[in-house]
Amino acid sequence: MTLVRSLSLLRSKNFQTRLQRFYGNVKLRNIGILAHIDAGKTTTTERMLFYAGKTRTMGEVHRGNTVTDYLTQERERGITICSSAVAFNWRDHKINLLDTPGHIDFTMEVEQSLHAVDGVVVVLDGTAGVEAQTITVWSQAEKHRLPKLVFVNKMDRPDADFAACVSDLLQKLNTKPICLQIPVKDSDGNLTILDVISQQAIIWNNASLGREYKILPPLEAHLKDLQEKRYILIDELSGIDDELAQVVINSEGFEQVSNELIQQALRRAVAQRKVVPVLLGSAYKNVGVQRVMDAVIDYLPAPNERNQLYDCFGEDFVGKVFKIVHDKQRGALTLVRVFRGELKKGSRLITTRNTSEVVNKLYEPLADEYREISSVPGGDVAICAGLKHTVTGDLLTSTASALKGAQKRLQKILKLPESGAKVEEHSSKDGDTDADATLVNEIFATEPQIPDAVYFCSIEPPSLSTQNAMEAALKQLQREDPSLRVNYDSVTGQTVLGGMGELHMDIVKSRILTEYKIEVDLGPLQIAYKETIEEPAMDSFQVEKEIAGSKQSVSITLELLREHKEPFSLDKSGENAANLNTVRPRMLHVIRKGALSALDRGPRVGGQVVDTQVRLHNITIGRGTADSFVMAAAAQCVQKILTTAGTRLLEPIMALEIVAPSERISAIIADLSRRRATINEVRPKSEQNKLICVNAPLAELSGYSSVLRTITSGTASMTMQPCGFSNMNSNDEVRAIQRAQGFE
């Protein structure tokens, strides 16, 4: 082939389309928008849609007319529950933006969305800086190795402090912030932004709702500061980026370094997660949002610049389900991030859980509006209709052999062990390989990894005739939100829901009422205690029965040990070795399943038994005994040991961060000490406020936010998130058991 022909082929639209189909569009950005609750994600997203021309009017959270908070519950409550995807064009690029919930009860949603994006915008409240949930979402984004940029919002407020936010990024998130802007306010408090790289002043026009802005030379008074900030920026970047350092050396100073070279160096440093560009503005007052959109294109990576992990699929299609939503007309819609290959209408897809089904229709996302399309190229986001079994978190591909081949190739590239998809995290040598191993485990996981429930409650349909409808509704809700647990309690005969918090459970109830029109009744919210054994204990169990004329018999000896890594083991010492060597692997699987099922419900309050290993010592199974009989015998043996040896309760602990005026601190601490709280830290937060960091048992925090409001006359703010389970003393344990049994 001649050079001219090769070049013209490269330039041809056809070839470009083929390239995009497999490797992802370079003029595309998939980004997540993350923040602590109320920092202004939804307001910022609304502005982006408005400036991009996707909406004609600007939605406001307080008016309940935003595009991304489209569920009734979200509009009523003014919070984001479901992360939703919106697509818009900006500067000749398509941006897919996933708005995610800020409330801690919906952390799982954030986690799923992060699988689907290539970079994130973290929004800070300019008056609060880095807050508890900012730290959580930041570390989630770090786990996914996502490049980030920060938007310091609410800079219109008189108490906003840009420098404090930047210092928070440095201190609390251990990152290297690169300030691209400086805020300036006039005597009326109007915000102007000074751009550090271009050395310009940008003034937004309020009359056009911020659609227009003027770019002016900076005032004489700001020139020196601005120049100094540009030098600092170049200095910091050339310490990281060799190409820029070379330019600085060659031109013997900072004056000659062009804006383009700075931007290119910054883009490289962001992609390597060495720095985080920081921008500022006020979404509510329509200042600065277009610059954030510019920065998404200028500094965050295109799909083809990330996701090398998915290269192992070669030219096969691979995508990930990051969300399922329910649409009245179209039924369940599955939101898929396409990593490689092309997703076409009518394609058959298989999941890591070995299910297979066909995509009936494909749509382009715009929150609650959908445009039908016939195919989606690699790198993009699509909405599929017709998938009935996929759940949030599923990995989708075109054939089972594509999946197997990809696993093998990936294990080879990462030099990970070949036995199955499960990768031992400690087998890797450095931090990045560790992260790779964790990600590979998550990507190929057959079940989504679900955080522990902290609350549970029973759920009852209004009548027997609506039982099936309620079960179908719960099944659908669980497909959308795997952090909702639905169990059937065989002892009480009730359906039991487990969730991440009071708000989570409340939202589930409201959604069943409004979306499925079933008047369900939720029992009182109970704390999800766990149980654990105190000492190792061992026992034997024999059972013999005649079922349908066939004799069934099992004699089994099991031991329970304190161990949190492996839930099941074999005692192959001494005489037991000969016995266990005769047990077939299939039968071992049956015994393991039965024994572990008994750990789901401890003897004290029915809590899950954790940090406990079941060890099989000996088993004799009569000829012709059914598997289900063996499984039941193993479960009964574990139950017998648990009941005889007894268990201790473990209670959920919450981490609280309270910001309050200094004069209220002693009253808050006095109240907290009556709640079995451990005060970790009290430090100044601003001139008038202090921050208290405490850990306290969830059982002591019922209605705490209204108590705090009363103690502080509404001047304090608080965040709370689960931070593990802890032992309790005997008195507290007795009270917990009484409460769980309804005696308190």
Ligand SMILES: Nc1nc2c(ncn2[C@@H]2O[C@H](COP(=O)(O)OP(=O)(O)OP(=O)(O)O)[C@@H](O)[C@H]2O)c(=O)[nH]1
């Ligand atoms: N003064 C001021 N208020 C703002 C600004 N941006 C947002 N707000 C207000 O802050 C509140 C929270 O804004 P949202 O956009 O809902 O914040 P969010 O981060 O999406 O909140 P969740 O979805 O609940 O996590 C609303 O009352 C907004 O009107 C801003 O730039 N300045």
